[in-house]
Amino acid sequence: MQPRTPIARLVIYSLLVALSAVFLFPLLWLLATSLKPIEQTMALPPTWVPRACYATINGQRMEVTLDHEVSESPETWHVTERSPTKMRTKELATAVVPRSEIEMELKPRWENYRIALATMGGRSIEEAEGTVAKRETGIGQDTAVNFVVFLRNTLLVCGLGVIGAVFSNAIIAYGFAKIRWKGRDALFAVTLATMMIPFPVLMVPLYGVFKSLGWIGTLQPLWVPAFFGAAFNIFLMRQFFRTIPEELSEAARIDGCSEWQIFWRIILPLSKPVLACVALFHFLSAWNDFLGPLLFLTRKHTFTLALALQNYQSQAGGVQWHHLMAASAVVIAPIIVLFFCTQKTFIQGITTTGVKG
Amino acid sequence: MTPGEKRNLRNGLLFCAPWFVGLGVFTAYPVLASLFYSFCDYSILQSPVWSGIENYQRMASDVVFWKSLRNTLIFTVMALPTGMVVALVLALLLNTGVRGMPAFRTIFYLPSIVPLVASTMLWLWVFNGKFGLLNWFLQPIFALFHASPPAWLGDPNWAKPALALMSVWGVGNTMVIYLAGLQSVPKELYEAAEIDGAGAWRRFWHVTLPMISPVIYFNLIMGIIGTLQVFTQVFVMGGPEGNPARSTLFYALYLFTTAFYDLRMGYASAMAWVLFVIIVVLTLVATKLTEKRIHYAA
Numbered sequence: 001m002q003p004r005t006p007i008a009r010l011v012i013y014s015l016l017v018a019l020s021a022v023f024l025f026p027l028l029w030l031l032a033t034s035l036k037p038i039e040q041t042m043a044l045p046p047t048w049v050p051r052a053c054y055a056t057i058n059g060q061r062m063e064v065t066l067d068h069e070v071s072e073s074p075e076t077w078h079v080t081e082r083s084p085t086k087m088r089t090k091e092l093a094t095a096v097v098p099r100s101e102i103e104m105e106l107k108p109r110w111e112n113y114r115i116a117l118a119t120m121g122g123r124s125i126e127e128a129e130g131t132v133a134k135r136e137t138g139i140g141q142d143t144a145v146n147f148v149v150f151l152r153n154t155l156l157v158c159g160l161g162v163i164g165a166v167f168s169n170a171i172i173a174y175g176f177a178k179i180r181w182k183g184r185d186a187l188f189a190v191t192l193a194t195m196m197i198p199f200p201v202l203m204v205p206l207y208g209v210f211k212s213l214g215w216i217g218t219l220q221p222l223w224v225p226a227f228f229g230a231a232f233n234i235f236l237m238r239q240f241f242r243t244i245p246e247e248l249s250e251a252a253r254i255d256g257c258s259e260w261q262i263f264w265r266i267i268l269p270l271s272k273p274v275l276a277c278v279a280l281f282h283f284l285s286a287w288n289d290f291l292g293p294l295l296f297l298t299r300k301h302t303f304t305l306a307l308a309l310q311n312y313q314s315q316a317g318g319v320q321w322h323h324l325m326a327a328s329a330v331v332i333a334p335i336i337v338l339f340f341c342t343q344k345t346f347i348q349g350i351t352t353t354g355v356k357g
Numbered sequence: 358m359t360p361g362e363k364r365n366l367r368n369g370l371l372f373c374a375p376w377f378v379g380l381g382v383f384t385a386y387p388v389l390a391s392l393f394y395s396f397c398d399y400s401i402l403q404s405p406v407w408s409g410i411e412n413y414q415r416m417a418s419d420v421v422f423w424k425s426l427r428n429t430l431i432f433t434v435m436a437l438p439t440g441m442v443v444a445l446v447l448a449l450l451l452n453t454g455v456r457g458m459p460a461f462r463t464i465f466y467l468p469s470i471v472p473l474v475a476s477t478m479l480w481l482w483v484f485n486g487k488f489g490l491l492n493w494f495l496q497p498i499f500a501l502f503h504a505s506p507p508a509w510l511g512d513p514n515w516a517k518p519a520l521a522l523m524s525v526w527g528v529g530n531t532m533v534i535y536l537a538g539l540q541s542v543p544k545e546l547y548e549a550a551e552i553d554g555a556g557a558w559r560r561f562w563h564v565t566l567p568m569i570s571p572v573i574y575f576n577l578i579m580g581i582i583g584t585l586q587v588f589t590q591v592f593v594m595g596g597p598e599g600n601p602a603r604s605t606l607f608y609a610l611y612l613f614t615t616a617f618y619d620l621r622m623g624y625a626s627a628m629a630w631v632l633f634v635i636i637v638v639l640t641l642v643a644t645k646l647t648e649k650r651i652h653y654a655a
Contacts, residue, residue, distance in 0.1 A: 202387040
């Protein structure tokens with residue numbers, strides 16, 4: 001459906017631009033908030049650009065927060081020194097300064113990221129900012145966890161899961177696609193049917209299974225099942241394998257190859273697109289998975305990023321939006337990078353599922 | 358069986374062996390077990406105790422159960438059609454062959470792969486009644502009518518629309534599927550229609566829609582199955598109680614808290630099976646209703 005007239009093209013283009021802005025705004029807002037100091041996040045009207053105000057107090061130029069306008073003389077502000085190191089309010093210098101003497105500078109607060117990552121694991125903000133010595137852990141207390149641990153847990157689950165998903169489903173799909181055996185098609189129909197089963201139906205007994213295996217509280221329930229196949233991936237791979245000409249396998253059989261050799265040496269190398277697709281989508285779903293970690297993980301040092309992020313929100317007394325947004329940005333960023341590196345595979349994968357599925 | 362057939366059977370079973378474990382341990386057993394639990398009193402700390410249809414009877418009179426079902430269905434009605442229409446409109450716009458289509462497609466698609474927990478946090482902030490991005494836009498519009506924009510997640514009446522809005526933001530996945538479907542419509546059909554004098558709207562209604570009807574059907578079924586099980590967004594936004602005032606207490610959330618907070622796993626299993634039945638019924642209804650209108654290309 002090509003737009004014929006320049007007018008039509010213009011209308012469509014403007015619509016696309018407008019809609020893109022609407023879709024992008026939230027992500028930009030995420031970024032903007034993550035770089036603001038706390039008082040700017042609550043500013044009305046909201047600002048996009050993180051600013052720092054500087055004024056000269058007692059001959060010293062320092063960063064200040066604007067408290068309020070002096071009521072008798074507008075354009076004159078009461079300001080207070082902004083210092084992360086001074087603890088007591090009494091120590092902070094104050095002054096009344098005309099607006100013209102306050103300098104505004106663009107200053108993204110990258111330290112929000114550092115603090116967010118530090119406090120995500122349980123450290124208090126004061127500890128993260130260095131104004132208070134690191135808390136000594138009491139006996140039996142849940143010690144503060146380093147952010148790197150969350151990242152490591154997530155990468156573990158994702159990485160092992162991808163290996164399991166790619167290989168187990170390829171092997172299983174080969175059995176469905178390339179070998180004729182009695183009962184195969186019936187079993188495949190059953191496989192497809194299982195895709196309709198909602199997860200809540202499986203949830204409680206699965207918990208029981210893992211409990212009796214002693215895996216509750218570990219990362220195992222999150223990646224071990226990937227090694228035993230998943231209906232959707234089996235379906236995807238089977239469809240792909242079926243497009244590989246049977247002649248290739250037959251020729252190999254005549255040459256005396258075993259079934260496994262045919263699989264490993266011929267079919268698998270030809271299947272890179274679908275393998276990449278399964279790997280990518282499994283990684284994505286494992287990275288984003290929330291219910292799984294919520295169900296099976298109990299101790300903070302086993303948390304994945306998704307669970308740690310949610311826990312972070314309920315952790316602080318009042319929500320520190322700029323820290324929360326910074327932490328969210330850190331969880332989102334790798335996925336965006338991954339997407340830009342693998343765009344083609346992504347789009348290919350979805351279209352295959354939707355159109356031919 | 359011939360030796361060849363025997364060998365094939367053995368190989369077939371060997372290759373599919375991992376799936377037997379997956380199917381047996383992680384699918385078939387849980388399905389049967391949860392069916393059994395649904396007729397029991399079961400807290401994971403003790404063995405299940407048979408109680409017949411007591412769980413199901415209790416469900417019928419459980420006010421919270423009906424509320425959670427109502428919440429979920431209301432949300433589905435709000436989010437699913439809206440999402441499908443928006444996705445289709447976006448796909449149609451992208452399919453017009455304008456320059457820079459991949460860039461636009463990326464922008465629309467990206468929100469759907471963002472980790473749900475993170476994007477929920479973001480939208481919690483965007484929906485903030487006082488400082489959020491949305492109300493900053495709406496404030497001047499509402500001021501014209503001497504009103505103020507809703508408190509979104511602070512208002513039981515607006516929490517579900519807020520969630521629906523957030524789900525429309527994530528419609529990129531559906532859009533890409535529509536786009537693929539649109540791109541597979543043979544150009545000759547459009548040309549023929551034009552020769553016959555069909556205008557843009559008639560071309561859409563009589564060529565495009567029928568040709569992508571399988572894709573619409575697929576998205577509809579996937580949408581029904583997915584929307585009825587919404588959990589993460591609701592948990593993060595409204596907490597386990599479905600704040601405010603249980604307006605975000607969706608079915609899957611209530612099921613989860615019943616099982617793992619109240620430790621009433623028999624009851625939760627019964628709920629899970631009711632959900633299963635609802636999904637199957639809705640899928641069958643949707644299939645029956647659209648059967649005649651789905652046109653599969655020869």
